[in-house]
Amino acid sequence: MAKYWNEEIETMDYESMKKLQSERLVRQVRHVYDNVPYYKNLMDERGVTPDDIKGIEDLHKLPFISKADLRDNYPDGLLAVPKSECVRIHATSGTTGKRAIAFYTAKDIDIWDDCVARAITAAGGTKEDVVHIAYGYGLFTGGLGLHGGSHKVGCLTLPVSSGNTERQIQFMQDLGSTILCCTPSYAAYIGETVAEMGLSPDDLTLKAGIFGAEPWTEEMRRSIEKSLGIKAYDIYGLTETSGPGVAFECECQTGMHINEDNFIAEIIDPDTGEVLPEGSKGELVFTSITKEAFPLLRYRTRDICILTREKCKCGRTLVKMTKPMGRSDDMLIIKGVNVFPSQIETVLLRDFGATPNYQIVVDRVGTTDTFEIKIELSDNMFDDTIRSIEALEKKLSADIVQILGIRAKISLVEPKSIPRSEGKAVRVIDKRKLV
Amino acid sequence: MTVKQLSVFAQNKPGRISALTKLLAENGVNIRAISVADTKDFGILRLIVSDIDKAKAALKDNAVVQSSKVLAVIAEDTPGGLASIMEALYAANVSVEYMYSAFLNPSENNACLILRVDNNDNAVSALKEAGFRLLSQEDMAKI
Numbered sequence: 001m002a003k004y005w006n007e008e009i010e011t012m013d014y015e016s017m018k019k020l021q022s023e024r025l026v027r028q029v030r031h032v033y034d035n036v037p038y039y040k041n042l043m044d045e046r047g048v049t050p051d052d053i054k055g056i057e058d059l060h061k062l063p064f065i066s067k068a069d070l071r072d073n074y075p076d077g078l079l080a081v082p083k084s085e086c087v088r089i090h091a092t093s094g095t096t097g098k099r100a101i102a103f104y105t106a107k108d109i110d111i112w113d114d115c116v117a118r119a120i121t122a123a124g125g126t127k128e129d130v131v132h133i134a135y136g137y138g139l140f141t142g143g144l145g146l147h148g149g150s151h152k153v154g155c156l157t158l159p160v161s162s163g164n165t166e167r168q169i170q171f172m173q174d175l176g177s178t179i180l181c182c183t184p185s186y187a188a189y190i191g192e193t194v195a196e197m198g199l200s201p202d203d204l205t206l207k208a209g210i211f212g213a214e215p216w217t218e219e220m221r222r223s224i225e226k227s228l229g230i231k232a233y234d235i236y237g238l239t240e241t242s243g244p245g246v247a248f249e250c251e252c253q254t255g256m257h258i259n260e261d262n263f264i265a266e267i268i269d270p271d272t273g274e275v276l277p278e279g280s281k282g283e284l285v286f287t288s289i290t291k292e293a294f295p296l297l298r299y300r301t302r303d304i305c306i307l308t309r310e311k312c313k314c315g316r317t318l319v320k321m322t323k324p325m326g327r328s329d330d331m332l333i334i335k336g337v338n339v340f341p342s343q344i345e346t347v348l349l350r351d352f353g354a355t356p357n358y359q360i361v362v363d364r365v366g367t368t369d370t371f372e373i374k375i376e377l378s379d380n381m382f383d384d385t386i387r388s389i390e391a392l393e394k395k396l397s398a399d400i401v402q403i404l405g406i407r408a409k410i411s412l413v414e415p416k417s418i419p420r421s422e423g424k425a426v427r428v429i430d431k432r433k434l435v
Numbered sequence: 436m437t438v439k440q441l442s443v444f445a446q447n448k449p450g451r452i453s454a455l456t457k458l459l460a461e462n463g464v465n466i467r468a469i470s471v472a473d474t475k476d477f478g479i480l481r482l483i484v485s486d487i488d489k490a491k492a493a494l495k496d497n498a499v500v501q502s503s504k505v506l507a508v509i510a511e512d513t514p515g516g517l518a519s520i521m522e523a524l525y526a527a528n529v530s531v532e533y534m535y536s537a538f539l540n541p542s543e544n545n546a547c548l549i550l551r552v553d554n555n556d557n558a559v560s561a562l563k564e565a566g567f568r569l570l571s572q573e574d575m576a577k578i
Contacts, residue, residue, distance in 0.1 A: 377444055377499045378499060379499055379501060381499075382444050382501050383503070384440075385479075385532070386472055386474055386479060389444070412444075412476075412477065414444065414445065415498070416497075
């Protein structure tokens, strides 16, 4: 059984990797400068030209790019090739105001598939395996991302998508699924359903799982491993840079190897933007150096983590990142969907003409996220009948689903019942213990 | 002829009705009728009080309060007392949304009912025509 998908890259010594990254970076900066007017302006404003970038040591000279830039350039302002060269798009989860669209050329898809193939191989996958993909298919990168990697490895790929859990388990039994790919919360749910159906892990042929797209804990990992009789591997990615497979876990389960031949990772101080030395905790920044259609230079992920080059027992030399330990902005990931409090404010503003005091309460019951929005009722929102309050709750609930793609429990509460600290309402209470 | 009713939104939690009624007591407001409609998460307290402005001022900083117009009608305290009122309203095509009884009785043989209907004007004329007595806002303080 091959241990690596691409041994040369995955075990490359750091000096050679830096050389490879430098060559690719120089070429990428030129490509972006020449083809994306927005980037050219950003660089010109900073007084940086492609000639100033001679290697990765010059990376820090480049301006950062953030989600706001993506939003400002919706839908295709950052596209670096003619649209006719693109073969697919994906988009970030859920959101009307903050949706970002990523474009892919055929080569971009091929490189992405290659990154995912490394993850599947690291999880013990070979062409003999049956890969069961229960991530959602569609604009979300989870389904098609793992799908492409699985094809690349030559596995029998089951594009089951999410939902209908009993049928999923039936398929697993009938087709002998060996590797399950989905969100960790769905994996946990499948585990619970297996038990409810009176089955045990021995009734399944699963050996591994590749789980990502939302935060999960070590405890959750152990519980999933036990309930399904598998080894569970973490995978990291973001639509903006490609999708899952930017980084993946090996059998050591001690952090995720970043595919740094395609993505240069930096850790910065989120407040000053200063690059921090290896081992520091800070915001993860990616530069995609092989992407053709939608290349991002120094993209601020807002994920807080630590990078390490400590020797990994698996033999890979690719830099490792810890699981994201938090966010440098106020984004929450609930049921795998990115949620910004500002989106909830947009709904409230639209429905009430003003933003009442509100509070988001997120918790995890068993393995499922709960999502509640408490809203302080005011005189003009109330007109004596229970019917009208229930209609209001229903309308808010529908509007939230429309903008976020997930359901929230709406609770109308009395004025001043949302606690305030120093006069400012506490907007988000996240009771999940994820780090 | 209608009377003003206060509706107060209250979350279901211990001590809430106690706190609201205490506020009214401290401000010398007499409760003439009250009903509580409840759901799993919240309730609505509906009140007819002796002094609506005082009551509003007392509650406004601590609760969501809305006022609306309802009917206070005198029913005979005999079998069929309520039925005849309902019959008069039904004949005039008026729907009753909810009702409750008040703590005030103009005489031993009467009861006072608070009615929320879909059309106050039609209800008032139908009841008057049928010979029923309606109470005014002033009566809420006097009787």
